[in-house]
Amino acid sequence: MDSYIKKWNDLILNCSFDNTYKMAWAKALVELSVTTNEHKEDIIIFDFNEIAKLFVKYYWNQTIHFNLIQGSNIKKPPEIISYIKELISLFFKRKQSLQPIRFEKMDFNTIGLSREYEITIKNTVKTLKQDVCWRFKNLNRETYDIYELDRNEGKVFLYKNDVLKIKQFSDILFTEINYRWTQMLEGFNYSPRISRKVRAIDDNNIKRASLKKFHHYLDLMFEDGNRKCFYCGENLLESEISVDHVIPWSYMFSDDLWNLVYCHKGENSKKSNRLPSEEDIARLEERNKQLLQRMQNNTKDYDQLQIAVEKDYVKKFWISFKG
Template sequence: MKHPMIPQIIKDYLQVIRNGSNVNTYKLTWAKAIIEICVEQPTITVISLEEIAKKVFKYYWNQTIYFDLQQSNNPNLVPEIVTEVKVKIEEYYKTKKSRTPIHFEKVESKIDINTKKIVQTLKSDVSWRFPLVNKQHLPVYEYKKGENELTVNNAAALAEYSDILYEAINYKWTQVLETFNSAPRIAKKVRIIDFPNIKRKPLSPFRPVLEIENPNHICFICGEPIVDETPAIDHVIPWSFLYSDDIWNLVFTHQTCNSSKSNTIPSEADIEKLEARNVGLLEKMKVDVKYHHKKVCAELETAVDRDYVRKFWVACRS
């Protein structure tokens, strides 16, 4: 979309987003919440901090339940809002008796958000600081320190130019998180909160490839044969860390072994076993006329040559 005449308020927002200081990601969730509210209500003039708090909680829920990214520059001091989100995630898991991650939008009605606590944090740390860039106060909204609401200036413009603002926020958020985390694919993990669903591709196309190296269906996790059931296809390094499906990270397991593993990071012994499996699988694919010219074989060879298993494992542990 082209925007030939960008209003001054958009320029001010972009300046704040790009140049504001960020010891954590609060300001970015704050900005995103305001923009989203304006998209939903382009005629709005007053936004309550409670509305913003609910959006901020949603963003942190979705990033935390899937990826548990560090959101501040001090790993020993988790931001209060993130701590509150983690408490609610654990409460949800205990209720569901499952640790399968889920988007907040699907369970919103079941989560009791302590908005008062979040609002208090936003009041003290974000609301009045956000418009400051190099000690200059930019007129992105009107707000008196300590109040429970702010006045937006031209919500319609914020809604119209939301595509530009979202891109700027996501880019800045990615940059900030990259200083706190060494996990791979940070940008994708930031963009997850823009979508109500995560579409995961079926893993069945990988089954014939895994059969080449493991025709007897030995479970990668427990080492026992898989009988009387269809082998599950498991991500050794959990999907939530990599956000992708790659043959070098997929193995056969029992359905129960797969379920019990949850999102735990594998041990070094498992990584060594996966590395050996990949070498063996690659050797067999290279002599199999059905696969040695296919993309999946080239991808596995690249993974082995570049030591993807260990590099991604080390990154996910950091």
């Protein structure tokens, strides 16, 4: 392999970490190398402002969909993540909805958050200067000369030939970065299916399937035909019915019968990523036992519910979700 790319490999696969900044940094530099058209000069310059925008993009998408933990200290998220979480919560407030939107589709101007967005970028640049830009080049007390920095001005300098090599090997580099990023997240997060989540975010392929197919199972709990809301216990009109993930979908990233209940539409959209109560969890466990008795025992769905009951998934995932 090319010796310059070999250095990138070493840094990506062997770097130390207590948060995921280094991977966001590496990914941003590769993405800028792929998209740059400045091929006239011998030296190519990337501005920290551009890098910061990509940081915000990566972390916005991972946070708004799955709220992934990006550092080893759960109580104190890395600075840049705090800025982005603040921006996301302002966005939800303006929208008066908890519906996630990808960063690429965001228009901070029209929702009146362009100033807040600019501040987020500025703060991110500050952290890049202090913390991230030089650390990435260091491995085992050695500094790898893969780029030069002007930390005051916030600029990265690369030889044109090196940028062209990064471009040429970008598929491999992106794969390595995502692999390593996933590995870090698996160390920081309890939630299941991390690699599937990371891939789904990257491929822009976060689909939420219709939950209608679960109705005929959930209906088994209401033999008189009166469906009741799991949370308030009241009867549900046809028009009010919603199927809810008791442990949030953003945590599970899957639709499992053992985690699904009927509830009022309004309650569902208010709930979002909130933690279910211990009492809800106890009732869900009881519901699952009863539901299992009412189901025919020759289907895959029966087998899955049986495993969930036997292994007590409800309690286990709830405890890990609580952290």
